[in-house]
Amino acid sequence: MLSKEFLTERGYCCGHGCLMCPYEPKHIKDNTILKVINCFKEDNPLIQKTLRGVTVEEGETIATKLFQILNKRGDGIGLAANQVGIDAQVAVVNVREPLVLINPKIISKEVEIPFHEGCLSYPGKGVNTKRYRDVIISTEQSESDWYFSGAQVPKDGKGSWEKEQSNNENAQLRVLESVCVQHEIDHLNGVVCMDRKVNTTIVKDKKIGRNEPCPCGSGKKYKKCCNK
Numbered sequence: 001m002l003s004k005e006f007l008t009e010r011g012y013c014c015g016h017g018c019l020m021c022p023y024e025p026k027h028i029k030d031n032t033i034l035k036v037i038n039c040f041k042e043d044n045p046l047i048q049k050t051l052r053g054v055t056v057e058e059g060e061t062i063a064t065k066l067f068q069i070l071n072k073r074g075d076g077i078g079l080a081a082n083q084v085g086i087d088a089q090v091a092v093v094n095v096r097e098p099l100v101l102i103n104p105k106i107i108s109k110e111v112e113i114p115f116h117e118g119c120l121s122y123p124g125k126g127v128n129t130k131r132y133r134d135v136i137i138s139t140e141q142s143e144s145d146w147y148f149s150g151a152q153v154p155k156d157g158k159g160s161w162e163k164e165q166s167n168n169e170n171a172q173l174r175v176l177e178s179v180c181v182q183h184e185i186d187h188l189n190g191v192v193c194m195d196r197k198v199n200t201t202i203v204k205d206k207k208i209g210r211n212e213p214c215p216c217g218s219g220k221k222y223k224k225c226c227n228k
Contacts, residue, residue, distance in 0.1 A: 034069055034084040036076075039121045039192075046082035047121060048190045054088045056141045059102035062090045070094060076120045078180040080187035083121050089140075091184035095177035103140035104185050110134040115179050117193050129196040131179045148178035 037044040054062070066079045070092060080091040093099040109132035118126045134149040183193060210223035 034065060034086075036069065036073070036079070036083050036120045037085060038123060040123070040125075044082070044085065044121070046085060046087055047187075047192060049082070049087075050190050051082055051087050051089045051188050053103045053140075054090060056102055059088065059090045059140060060100065062086055062088050063092050063100040063102070066090065066092045067094070067098065073120070077176070078184045079120065080184045082187060089188050091188055093177065093180050093184060095180055096173050099181070100141070101137070101139055101181070101184060101188075104181075104188070105138050106135055106182070106185060107138055107145065108134075108136040109182075113175070114198075117179060117183060119183070119193050121192070122194065125194075127193050127197040128199075129193055130198055131182050133175060133178060135178055135182060137181065137185070148181050149174060 037047070039047055062081055066081065066084070069084060070076055070079045077095050078091065078093045081088040089103045091101045091104070093101065111133040112130055113133050114128060115131045116126055116128050117131075118124075134147075137146050137148070139146060186192065186196070211221055213219065213221065
């Protein structure tokens, strides 16, 4: 991840909304204007292509620009390089904290879960998908694997887990972070959430007739019991 100190030392806005930020709005050094490509209106040949690997230095430079775009928009929690027209295995995630993914690879995934997700490249379009609650990934800039889980957290690095003791809100954020990481890694490999769309069937409860036995087990007719 890129810290506030890392960004400001290099003359970039950290995106934390600091008052009197000296790097706003001229903090993009090469003045390149980038935007998220709306795939409903514009062609993006990189969106379904496996992107090229990059060095850590190049990845951090690209990640800084991605964070700037994400922070300026204010309507997303993750962004991959190809969404703004850059051919590079770099993505950023900002759910619980800012994360940079450089040449990331999923090396383990467990506990499949249903999820409804959207994408900045397909605005206004949400799809039901299947993701994984727990994933372990590797990245170019870290020798240690990274763990993401909605139910568990790493205790002391690789392979050691302890049960999450925090409240339900934090657990939900962890699930969201895990799904977002998977979503962005998909982007880097030419896969969009539309490709993972699953059909969901809604099963309606059977309507109980007024003269049928009440489901509460009282032995009375429904109309004279719980349907009053």
